[in-house]
Amino acid sequence: MSPLTRLHAVRRSLSPGGQHLLWLRYQPPYHWPSTLAFLTARCIPGIETCSDGVYRRSFVCAGRHGVLEARPGACLQVRLLGVDPRQVPGLIARLRRVFDLDAQPARIAAALSADALMARLLAARPGLRVPKGWEPCEQAMRTVLGQQVSVAGAMTLAARLVARHGPPLRVDAPLLSRVFPAVETLATAELEGLGMPRARAATLSTLARALCDRPSLLQRGQALDEAVERLCLLKGIGPWSAQYLALRQLGDGDALPLGDIALIKALRLHEGPQAQLAERAQAWRPWRAYAAQHLWASLADFSGPDALPAG
Structure with a gap:
């Protein structure tokens, strides 16, 4: 990881209680309404909230429980609570990845706007980012829980998983009560009985x-x-x-789940029932992940957030 500089973040430590206030820079534009809508739809009760433009979540860092509060603006303002100062640089790098702050929107737009559909979607949501998972195990569990169910259904399952296996949060924070279960816990836990098919529970354990x-x-x-x-x-x-x-987790800008029902639906709403995702997506390389995020986001213009992918 390259050293963090003032180009990445301005940091101020507050006391007492391990509080830190960060201002994380990014290249504009950034379409914050889409990122906040994505996070709001996928908040797992107990570990996340997103309301009034503020995202909050619990986390574990170096064995300590912490809480973050993120507010978008000209910079992303983040307040960290319960964090050892030595862990702040690593958390800055993670936050930059989660919120896709290092994306180069002008470069992405220049490539995608050669396609007529993408040019329209870029104009509607300039600077759209691809939000990433907080950490590998959590994103892996979210992805499996989201197989063939709605966003709301996946979050219901995730809430049950956290309530059963997530340790109580050791930091006082309104509406936050637990942290996401550790991968070691889930590797040996009994994951059946959460309201999903037995095969899906087995996949969670396998992963x-x-x-x-x-x-x-x-x-x-x-x-x-x-x-x-x-x-x-x-x-x-x-x-x-x-x-x-x-x-979502590897952060590959060209990743594209071709069989995604919501992506196919979005493309056909824009271009008609004969549109083929695999064929159309060739024009979006090497930024197919951003093209996919634009298509997913555009579904809200037609039928609301339940049309979005659950992961």
Whole structure:
């Protein structure tokens, strides 16, 4: 990881209680309404809230429980509570990844706007970002829980998972009560009885054990095709889940879950029932992940947030 500079963040420590106030810079434009809508629809009760333009969540860092509060603006203002000062640089890097602050919107727009559909979507949501998962295990569980269900259904399942296996939060924070379960906990936990098919519960266990055995499984920087191939070797993980994990956790700008029903629906709403996603997506390389995020976001213009993918 390259050293963090004032180009990335301005930081001020507050006392007492391990509080830190950060201002994280990014290249404008940034379409914050879309990011906040994405986060709001996917908040897991107990560990996240998003309201009035403020995102809050609990987390574990170096064995300590912490809480963050993020407010968008000309910079992303983040307040951290319960954090060891030595962990702040790593958390800045994570926040920059989660909120996609290092994206180059002008470069992405210049490439995608050559396509007529993308040019329209870019004009509607300039600076749209691709939000990323907080950490590999959490994003892996979200992705599997979101297989073939709505966003609301996936969040109901995630809330049950957290309520059953997530440790109580050791920091006082309104509406936040737990932290997401550790991968080691989920690798050995009984995950049936949450209201999902038995096969999906088995996939959660399989993925948690795989992440314990191979922590680099969802490490950034992997070649897309190789990462997808490795993920698809796991029972219960198909191309959709593998590509979605590549998009949300690996951060690959060209990842695209071609079989995604919501993406196909969005494309056909824009271009008619004969439009083929695999064929159209060739024009969006190497930024297919951003094209997908534009398509997902555009569904809200037609039928609201339940049309969005659950992961």
